[in-house]
Amino acid sequence: MSAVVHDALPGRRIGTGWTRPELGSETVALLVAAYLALACNGAFWSAVEASGSLGAGAGAGAAITVASLFVMLTAANWLLLCLLSGGRTTKPVLTVLLIVSAMAAYYMRAYTVYLDPDMVRTILHTDGKESRELIAPGMVASVLTFGVLPALALWRVRIRRRPPGRALLIRGAVLIAAPALLAAAALVSFQDVAALLRNHREIRHLATPGNYLVSLARVLAEDGTAKNRSREPVGTDAHVVAAAQRPPRLLVIVVGETARAQNWGLDGYARQTTPELARIAPINYGEVTSCGSSTEVSLPCMFSPYGRRDYDKDRIRRSESLLHVLDHAGIATLWRDNQTGCKGVCDGLPFESYEHADDPAFCDAEGCRDEVLLQGLERRLDRPGDQVVVLHPIGNHGPSYYRRYPAGFERYTPACRDAELGHCSREEIVNAYDNALLYTDHVLARTIGLLAARPDRQSALIYVSDHGESLGENGLYLHGVPYAIAPRTQTHVPMIAWLSPAWLAQDGLDAACLRERARQPASHDNLFHSVLGLLDVVTSVYDARLDLFTGCRRPALANAGAG
Numbered sequence: 057m058s059a060v061v062h063d064a065l066p067g068r069r070i071g072t073g074w075t076r077p078e079l080g081s082e083t084v085a086l087l088v089a090a091y092l093a094l095a096c097n098g099a100f101w102s103a104v105e106a107s108g109s110l111g112a113g114a115g116a117g118a119a120i121t122v123a124s125l126f127v128m129l130t131a132a133n134w135l136l137l138c139l140l141s142g143g144r145t146t147k148p149v150l151t152v153l154l155i156v157s158a159m160a161a162y163y164m165r166a167y168t169v170y171l172d173p174d175m176v177r178t179i180l181h182t183d184g185k186e187s188r189e190l191i192a193p194g195m196v197a198s199v200l201t202f203g204v205l206p207a208l209a210l211w212r213v214r215i216r217r218r219p220p221g222r223a224l225l226i227r228g229a230v231l232i233a234a235p236a237l238l239a240a241a242a243l244v245s246f247q248d249v250a251a252l253l254r255n256h257r258e259i260r261h262l263a264t265p266g267n268y269l270v271s272l273a274r275v276l277a278e279d280g281t282a283k284n285r286s287r288e289p290v291g292t293d294a295h296v297v298a299a300a301q302r303p304p305r306l307l308v309i310v311v312g313e314t315a316r317a318q319n320w321g322l323d324g325y326a327r328q329t330t331p332e333l334a335r336i337a338p339i340n341y342g343e344v345t346s347c348g349s350s351t352e353v354s355l356p357c358m359f360s361p362y363g364r365r366d367y368d369k370d371r372i373r374r375s376e377s378l379l380h381v382l383d384h385a386g387i388a389t390l391w392r393d394n395q396t397g398c399k400g401v402c403d404g405l406p407f408e409s410y411e412h413a414d415d416p417a418f419c420d421a422e423g424c425r426d427e428v429l430l431q432g433l434e435r436r437l438d439r440p441g442d443q444v445v446v447l448h449p450i451g452n453h454g455p456s457y458y459r460r461y462p463a464g465f466e467r468y469t470p471a472c473r474d475a476e477l478g479h480c481s482r483e484e485i486v487n488a489y490d491n492a493l494l495y496t497d498h499v500l501a502r503t504i505g506l507l508a509a510r511p512d513r514q515s516a517l518i519y520v521s522d523h524g525e526s527l528g529e530n531g532l533y534l535h536g537v538p539y540a541i542a543p544r545t546q547t548h549v550p551m552i553a554w555l556s557p558a559w560l561a562q563d564g565l566d567a568a569c570l571r572e573r574a575r576q577p578a579s580h581d582n583l584f585h586s587v588l589g590l591l592d593v594v595t596s597v598y599d600a601r602l603d604l605f606t607g608c609r610r611p612a613l614a615n616a617g618a619g
């Protein structure tokens with residue numbers, strides 16, 4: 057009795073034993089590693105099961121493969137956690153990882169998000185408004201259950217203090233033991249594991265927390281080196297060779313957001329989601345493939361001379377864009393943005409953000425609808441010289457499609473009015489998505505109307521979406537699935553072109569020929585060269601074979617036009 061009282065007095069030994077166990081930091085890391093492999097990798101385990109790589113005989117063979125994958129994942133996590141934490145940093149670092157992993161697990165399960173470097177870059181560049189839309193009650197419950205609860209348990213543990221030499225020795229042993237354990241587990245089911253990693257390489261982007269930690273390190277390293285380097289010049293020889301009497305040209309490029317061809321009225325969707333454009337009847341490109349399945353990939357790619365056919369992310373990011381080539385040629389450019397910026401495409405060139413504009417007609421505290429981008433656009437038509445204006449609307453950005461259009465465009469009902477798509481039926485989600493397309497149709501038609509009202513100018517509009525969207529097909533939502541395995545819904549995008557009659561006549565462009573060409577396959581790779589061709593830019597980086605217009609110039613007229 058007296059011994060208990062005596063122990064309690066200094067306050068040191070209260071709550072010892074099983075309620076506050078004392079463990080080495082490596083043991084704590086191993087327990088958290090195993091917990092993460094079990095509780096925060098639902099998407100990984102589903103993908104393993106769906107891959108069909110669990111041995112032909114199933115049964116015992118499959119169980120052994122699953123067991124070795126579990127040991128591999130735990131060993132990999134253990135290694136990472138021991139590299140990132142230790143001693144006094146153990147609890148804070150592991151707490152952050154538990155909570156972030158629970159969050160990641162929720163999105164990977166709910167939307168099949170692959171946390172590769174492109175996705176991590178997207179997340180890092182997401183603004184406050186977009187992220188607020190992603191905080192759903194389901195996510196909060198998931199983080200509390202799978203992140204906060206184990207973190208509270210973690211803080212009950214007392215980390216054993218060790219003399220520095222001994223601590224270093226144990227840490228070193230674990231840094232050797234963890235990879236050895238990983239290798240041994242892989243050898244046990246070598247056939248199945250090798251087949252899985254060979255045939256389904258993208259599964260590694262589902263293994264948490266390694267997926268986001270490795271991706272984050274790569275993005276920070278890439279962005280760090282990119283920042284310290286000025287862009288490699290592209291097309292510095294560019295100049296305009298046009299007929300002497302040609303009036304100034306205004307080209308508006310609208311980089312659409314998350315519009316997919318499957319729901320595009322002009323592409324034959326059962327619903328007429330593009331009624332206003334249908335009346336205008338622009339040239340409609342029905343077979344266009346995007347460069348990426350996310351804004352972060354597609355945007356720099358479609359404005360680069362390399363495109364998807366020579367895809368090299370680093371080279372694209374460190375090189376100048378189409379807009380810089382136009383600038384070299386003396387053509388004024390302007391980027392008008394209603395979302396998260398031009399992703400380096402307009403670096404050093406005029407840029408206007410409408411994201412936080414306060415026009416009460418189009419904006420509220422949550423942001424602006426896309427018509428805000430047309431403010432004062434007609435005044436641009438009065439400026440002398442050729443110019444290119446890029447409009448970057450918020451388009452069909454999800455998951456809150458219902459926020460993208462005014463009430464008058466809610467034609468398809470009931471529309472999902474919940475940022476958590478899991479709370480809506482597929483029909484409601486598609487209704488909201490289609491309503492947002494109706495509004496995009498209206499914005500595009502209004503833009504063309506502004507240009508057409510000035511027959512004294514030569515003007516044109518090109519609209520192309522950056523990528524598509526999954527609306528529940530095969531359990532997928534949103535976009536950003538790694539390009540190699542991205543479904544067609546995420547890469548088949550709408551594209552239109554409209555040219556003023558004066559422009560068509562000046563270039564001797566044959567409308568029937570253009571419409572015929574528009575039925576053939578095209579891609580984001582065509583944008584760079586088609587824009588240069590349309591604006592009579594002569595440069596060594598122009599490739600006529602990728603110009604969607606040049607093959608439709610009537611030779612006699614084209615020659616006369618070139619003077």
Ligand SMILES: [Zn+2]
Pocket residue numbers: 313314350351352522523
């Ligand atoms: Zn996008």
